[in-house]
Amino acid sequence: ETMVRLRLLRSGVRFGLPWPWDRFDGLHPGLQAGEMYYLYGRQKSKKTWILLHMALFYASLGKRVLLGNREENNQTITWRLYCLAAGLDYGRYNRGKLTDDELRHFEEAGERLKDERLIHVTAVEDGVSGFQAKVEEYEPDIALHDYFKAIADDGSKKHGADHSEVAATVDGLKSYFLDQAKIPCVLVGHANREGEGSDGRSKREQAWSDHITRRGNSALRVIKDDATNRVALVVNTS
Numbered sequence: 111e112t113m114v115r116l117r118l119l120r121s122g123v124r125f126g127l128p129w130p131w132d133r134f135d136g137l138h139p140g141l142q143a144g145e146m147y148y149l150y151g152r153q154k155s156k157k158t159w160i161l162l163h164m165a166l167f168y169a170s171l172g173k174r175v176l177l178g179n180r181e182e183n184n185q186t187i188t189w190r191l192y193c194l195a196a197g198l199d200y201g202r203y204n205r206g207k208l209t210d211d212e213l214r215h216f217e218e219a220g221e222r223l224k225d226e227r228l229i230h231v232t233a234v235e236d237g238v239s240g241f242q243a244k245v246e247e248y249e250p251d252i253a254l255h256d257y258f259k260a261i262a263d264d265g266s267k268k269h270g271a272d273h274s275e276v277a278a279t280v281d282g283l284k285s286y287f288l289d290q291a292k293i294p295c296v297l298v299g300h301a302n303r304e305g306e307g308s309d310g311r312s313k314r315e316q317a318w319s320d321h322i323t324r325r326g327n328s329a330l331r332v333i334k335d336d337a338t339n340r341v342a343l344v345v346n347t348s
Contacts, residue, residue: 127252127294130167131343141252141296144288148258148323149343150299150316151332156341157298160332161254162187162194164296168252169228176248178234178241178255187231187256188220195219237264238282245291253287258297259318277321284325297322301331323347 115125119139126140141147151157158181165175179187193200196219198212208216223229230248234241234255241261245253255261262272262279287295302317315331316322323329329347334340 127168127171127173130164134343141294143292143294145294145327146284146287146325147294147296148299148316148326148329149296149332150301150329151334152301155301155332155334157332158182158187158190158256159194160341160343161256161296161298162191165229165254166191166195169223169226173228173251174249175229176245176250176253177229177231178244178253179231180234180255180257180260184231184233191223191229191231192216192220195223234261235264237261238279238286240264241283242286242291245286245293250293252293253291253295254298255295256298258299258322262318273319276319280319280322280325297326 118125124135124138124140126142126145128140129135129138149157149160161177165177168175177187181187182190189203190200193203193216196212196215198208198216202208202212203216230250232244232248234244236243238261241253241255258279259276261283262276265275265279283295283297287293299322300317301315316329326347328345331344331346333342333344335342
């Protein structure tokens, strides 16, 4: 079995879900069952935008996507999804500046996504058990969560210590996705200011606990360049 797998990998076969980006997909066998990936960056670095892009990408492959959301209300995230699916600027939408054609594209994208019922946006509460309950209810092919720290915060209200609760949350999620759900998971978190001079190449920049990257399969630092409005993903743990 191992030799068959190696030969298939050599021939270009991917065993998990593809990445949305060709550069990643050409270097990786895919996001596989039980794997956990961590994306993190400073405020306003387009982390949520990347996660919404991933949700739309996997839905376009016919995959069911659970999008756990604790950053904004579910309606706002849904509107942002519709804008991204329609190729529209969310800022112009928010200011009511869409043309008639753009409004039609927005409506068509929204109706298409509602009809497909492949992306389920939900506010996940009650810690790890709450996230598990949503996965078991929706039975997705991949789970995404915007603002992972909120899951740990739910537990810390009961148990106390912040960084130890983050570590316990990471352990709980990793064990659940590996042993029970058997689907890949992508978590989003924040970067702190430590290691700012490393241009995203240092794990010290991740906030809360380095246990996140110890248990995760990869840690990807998100960096936005305001001058060019471009976004980079720096792989610092893989």
